Amino acid sequence: MNIRLAIACLVTALGLTPSWPVSAADNADRVRQAIGSAADFDKARAAGKKAAFFCVNCHGEDGNSTYDYIPNLAGQNAVYLLNQIEKFADGRRQDEFMSGLIKVLKPEDRFNMAIYYSGQSVRPAVGNANPLASRGQQYYDRTCKACHGAQGYGNEKIARLAGQQPAYLKKALEAYRAGTKLRNDPIMGSIARRLKDDDIAALAAYIPTMK
Ligand code: HEC
Ligand code: HEC
Incomplete structure (x- = not known):
C-alpha cells in the first residue's frame, strides 16, 4: 500500500476529508470498477440516495432541479460529477453554497452520490416554445x-x-x-x-x- 493510499484510508476511517486534490484518473478508475460490478454499483447507488437527502432541496428529488438556476445532476456522467465535486472541494471551482457543503462530505459519500445521480433520468424542458x-x-x-x-x-x-x-x-x-x-x-x-x-x-x- 503506498503512503497516499494509507493516509486516505486513515482519514476516511476517522471521517476526515483529505486535503490534496483527488486525481481525475483515480475517479475514473473507481467509477468504472463500480459500473463493472452490479453488486458494488447497487450498493453505491443505495448509499448515495441516502446521503443525498440534503441535496434534494435544491437539485430535486431525482436530480431534476427545482430551480432553473441550479443544475440538474440526473443523467450526468458519474466521473464528471465526481471531478466537479473535487473541484469545489479544493477551490478550483467556487460557489457560495456548494464550496462549503462539499468540504464537509466524506469522500465515500461524494463517490456514492455521483453514482446515484448519474443513474437518474433527466426530464427535458417540454416543447420548443422559445423562438431563440x-x-x-x-x-x-x-x-x-x-x-x-x-x-x-x-x-x-x-x-x-x-x-x-x-x-x-x-x-x-x-x-x-x-x-x-x-x-x-x-x-x-x-x-x-x-x-x-x-x-x-x-x-x-x-x-x-x-x-
Ligand atoms: C442550497 C442549494 C444547493 C444544495 C442544497 C446543493 N447544491 Fe449542488 N449546486 C447548487 C448550485 C447553485 C450549483 C451551481 C454552482 C455554480 O454555478 O458553479 C450547484 C452545483 C453542483 C454540482 C456541479 C454540477 C455540474 O453540472 O457541474 C454538483 C456535482 C453538486 N452541486 C452536487 C451537490 C450535492 C452532492 C449536494 C448534496 C450533498 C448538493 N449539490 C446540494 C446548489 C445546491
Ligand atoms: C473542445 C471540446 C468542447 C467544445 C467544442 C465545447 N465544450 Fe463545453 N465543455 C467541455 C469540457 C471539457 C467541459 C468541462 C469543463 C469543466 O470541468 O469545467 C465542458 C463543460 C461545459 C458546460 C458546463 C456544464 C455543467 O454541467 O456545468 C457547459 C454549459 C458547456 N460546456 C457548454 C458548451 C457549449 C454551449 C458549447 C458550444 C458553444 C460547448 N460547450 C463546446 C468541452 C467542450
Missing part, C-alpha cells in the same frame, strides 16, 4: 456537438448538457467567458470567449429541450 431555440440549435450543431455529442450526453470529461436548466447554462457560459476563480476551464474558456450575449441566450433556449 432554433438559432441555438444551429450554433450547437456547428460548435458544441463535436465535444458534447449530437445528443448532448457528454462523457467522463465533458458535461452532459441535454435537458440542463436554462438559467444555470447562462450562468455557466458567462462564468467560463469571464474566466474568474469562480469557474474556469481552458477549453470552455476559449469557446465561451467567442460567444456574444445573444448566442448564450439562444443556446440556453435550445439545450434544455434536448432529450
Whole structure:
C-alpha cells in the first residue's frame, strides 16, 4: 500500500476529508470498477440516495432541479460529477453554497452520490416554445456537438448538457467567458470567449429541450 493510499484510508476511517486534490484518473478508475460490478454499483447507488437527502432541496428529488438556476445532476456522467465535486472541494471551482457543503462530505459519500445521480433520468424542458431555440440549435450543431455529442450526453470529461436548466447554462457560459476563480476551464474558456450575449441566450433556449 503506498503512503497516499494509507493516509486516505486513515482519514476516511476517522471521517476526515483529505486535503490534496483527488486525481481525475483515480475517479475514473473507481467509477468504472463500480459500473463493472452490479453488486458494488447497487450498493453505491443505495448509499448515495441516502446521503443525498440534503441535496434534494435544491437539485430535486431525482436530480431534476427545482430551480432553473441550479443544475440538474440526473443523467450526468458519474466521473464528471465526481471531478466537479473535487473541484469545489479544493477551490478550483467556487460557489457560495456548494464550496462549503462539499468540504464537509466524506469522500465515500461524494463517490456514492455521483453514482446515484448519474443513474437518474433527466426530464427535458417540454416543447420548443422559445423562438431563440432554433438559432441555438444551429450554433450547437456547428460548435458544441463535436465535444458534447449530437445528443448532448457528454462523457467522463465533458458535461452532459441535454435537458440542463436554462438559467444555470447562462450562468455557466458567462462564468467560463469571464474566466474568474469562480469557474474556469481552458477549453470552455476559449469557446465561451467567442460567444456574444445573444448566442448564450439562444443556446440556453435550445439545450434544455434536448432529450
Ligand atoms: C442550497 C442549494 C444547493 C444544495 C442544497 C446543493 N447544491 Fe449542488 N449546486 C447548487 C448550485 C447553485 C450549483 C451551481 C454552482 C455554480 O454555478 O458553479 C450547484 C452545483 C453542483 C454540482 C456541479 C454540477 C455540474 O453540472 O457541474 C454538483 C456535482 C453538486 N452541486 C452536487 C451537490 C450535492 C452532492 C449536494 C448534496 C450533498 C448538493 N449539490 C446540494 C446548489 C445546491
Ligand atoms: C473542445 C471540446 C468542447 C467544445 C467544442 C465545447 N465544450 Fe463545453 N465543455 C467541455 C469540457 C471539457 C467541459 C468541462 C469543463 C469543466 O470541468 O469545467 C465542458 C463543460 C461545459 C458546460 C458546463 C456544464 C455543467 O454541467 O456545468 C457547459 C454549459 C458547456 N460546456 C457548454 C458548451 C457549449 C454551449 C458549447 C458550444 C458553444 C460547448 N460547450 C463546446 C468541452 C467542450
